[in-house]
Amino acid sequence: MFIWELLIVVVAGLCFGSFVTMVAHRLPREERMGFSRSRCPSCKTTLAARDLVPLLSWLFSKGRCRQCNAAIGMRYPLIEISTASLFLLVYSQHGLTLPAMPLYLMAVTLMVMVVVDVEHYIIPDVIHVALLSCALAYHVLSGTFDEQVAYGFALAALLGLVLHHGYYALRKRDGLGYGDVKYFAVAGAWLGPLGLVVFLFMIGVFGVMTGLLWRALGRGPEFPFAPALAASLLLCVLWPDLANILRNNGN
Ligand SMILES: [Zn+2]
Incomplete structure (x- = not known):
């Protein structure tokens, strides 16, 4: 079997x-x-x-x-x-299992996102819509649909907007694009507020790794951010215990 x-x-x-x-x-x-x-x-x-x-x-x-x-x-x-x-x-x-189906669809959507971003440096809005739909379906099917989903979504959107405008105010150029802000909000809906902390930490690590790899490959200073976004979200969703490790170490 x-x-x-x-x-x-x-x-x-x-x-x-x-x-x-x-x-x-x-x-x-x-x-x-x-x-x-x-x-x-x-x-x-x-x-x-x-x-x-x-x-x-x-x-x-x-x-x-x-x-x-x-x-x-x-x-x-x-x-x-x-x-x-x-x-x-x-x-x-x-x-x-049935609750796993939105996760397989999420994996497909993340693959599309990474390929499009690596080849064209854009993340189309339909990706965010698809990922959010998968998140809601996943929470409903696995019985985890509660206020944490809304808190995570709102908090991540707020944080994304603060980072977007904050960076622009300090550096007078775009650091975090609106596409990233939308992705943060979607990730918040997947992970809730606590998982979001781990997610942001991982983005930092994977982002630096992608940047170094891109430079080593001689592809210039501007690198696609989607691989870091996708890897971080997938790891946090598949291994939610990562957030618990953080919580236990904090005590
Ligand atoms: Zn041919």
Whole structure:
């Protein structure tokens, strides 16, 4: 039974990863999300079903378009494997239960957010809406929907606005964008006020790590913030005990 569940999680992760590559390509270009078939970006040939099997198509075609032989970037298998890995993380903590479903959808949304931000340096608003919907669904399904959700949301929004305007007043330029403020509010709804403290601490750590990595890769001083935002939220949601460690050490 366990091995079947694991197989389902991995295959679902790869398929949703394939979905992430499509959405992350179309979302910033404001293309339709409908069921139009994907095309080869190079020769525009409409891809056949056998070209759309996650991971396997890429492996069997050795990373090339079957029509024009153009190289298909590592972007596709990388995103598919990453999404499947996030699904395994969710599974390790919550299994294949009903309350876990919003967590799998959250993982998909975070993947889209990271890919779009790394490639375009934007986080579209629809991401925040999707993450907030997942948060509410998760709290309702797991019986944790209480006033903490509202407190967390309000407190995080307030804190984000103070940081946004405070930074601007001090430095006369944007430090924390409005996109980050919206993300803070969503994170507050997921985590409540106490979890938010751990989340902010982690953002600092992951943010510095991303910045250093970006510089080491020679990509310039401005780095995408979404990987740090996504990793921090996912860790805090999947391992809520992190907040308890903080509370116990404080005593
Ligand atoms: Zn082609």
